[in-house]
Amino acid sequence: MPNSVNTNTGALVALSSLRGINSELDKTSKKVQTGFRVADASDDAAVFAVAQGIRGNIKAYASVQSSLSAGEGLGQVTAAALTGISNLIGDIKAKFANLADGSLDATQRAVYTNDVKQLIGQITNYVSQATYNGKNLLSASTGGTAVTFVADVSGTTLTISTVGTDLSSQVSNFNSQFGAEFTAASRYNVAISALTTFEGFVNSISAAVAAQTRSISLQKGFVNDLVDATKKGLGALVDADVAAESATLQSLQVRQQLNIQALSIANQQPNTLLSLFR
CATH class of the missing domain: 1.20.1330.10 (f41 fragment of flagellin, N-terminal domain)
Known part of the structure; x- marks a missing residue:
């Protein structure tokens, strides 16, 4: 790899890696904060559409229960x-x-x-x-x-x-x-x-x-059981495993810090070339 002051390849690699980690970190943070693996259509459009239909049924069942x-x-x-x-x-x-x-x-x-x-x-x-x-x-x-x-x-x-x-x-x-x-x-x-x-x-x-x-x-008893079963099915479809996502979040935060340090080191590389002219 050539030593260049025009293209800092190491910094570009570190920056690309940092962007990827930040993206994963945002997704994982959203899961931890909302409790949902699929909170909206941007997470999984197909699953979200199915979940919305199920939520509509649950609302209808609430009226029946009443x-x-x-x-x-x-x-x-x-x-x-x-x-x-x-x-x-x-x-x-x-x-x-x-x-x-x-x-x-x-x-x-x-x-x-x-x-x-x-x-x-x-x-x-x-x-x-x-x-x-x-x-x-x-x-x-x-x-x-x-x-x-x-x-x-x-x-x-x-x-x-x-x-x-x-x-x-x-x-x-x-x-x-x-x-x-x-x-x-x-x-x-x-x-x-x-x-x-x-x-x-x-x-x-x-x-x-x-x-x-x-x-x-x-x-009424049957409808209550039906609503409970439907809610369980909905949870299996969209709920996040918060414990697992919390562990992933901590791991990503550590990786983020390491990439920031790697980017900082890579950004210092052009400065080392100046010592050749002293």
Whole structure:
């Protein structure tokens, strides 16, 4: 290699090596800082495009999860109200048994009758209060008897309904019969028959809501598992091994320092030629 003051070959070699190391250092630093092996299209356009599609699916699944959670909440609130109503029906049966006693005087009968009215009023309260996010499955006047929820990203839906039965109207019908049917001991069989019919409505609604809510809960669990699996797949595709990249970063930093020193030495070479003229 000729000694030249016009072309410093050693410096050019060191500079080229330094540029390469700086480029690798920038890439590795980006991986450590972002945590991604593929953070944008400049890292790997094909992988990034696939990753963006997967991220879009995850966002869509988040909406599905939200919808299913709303469905599960509505089902649970409705089931709680129906359980309370069922318990009240048992209390009303007990009061009817008291009213069947022919030995009651008018005052005693009035007390039991008032108790029944209070219990029916409480059923009405349970119906009106069984509201979740503005929806009430038990009363058509406060939200309707069927609500649909998104079950997956393809648009499949699941529905919670009371199989077309407006329980609030059934309570009203039952209440309207009370004054005419349940004031005398001889009307006990009629009273029990009406209550049994009402109880049948409640039981059928409870069974329907429980089954539909269970379906929503199962679908929610499946979607949650699906989202977790999708996130794992996305991580395998784009995540960086931060520990390995950190070790690489340190190695590149050492190489960078060595190349800077080599470039400094190479840049001093032309000066050594001046000693030939002293």
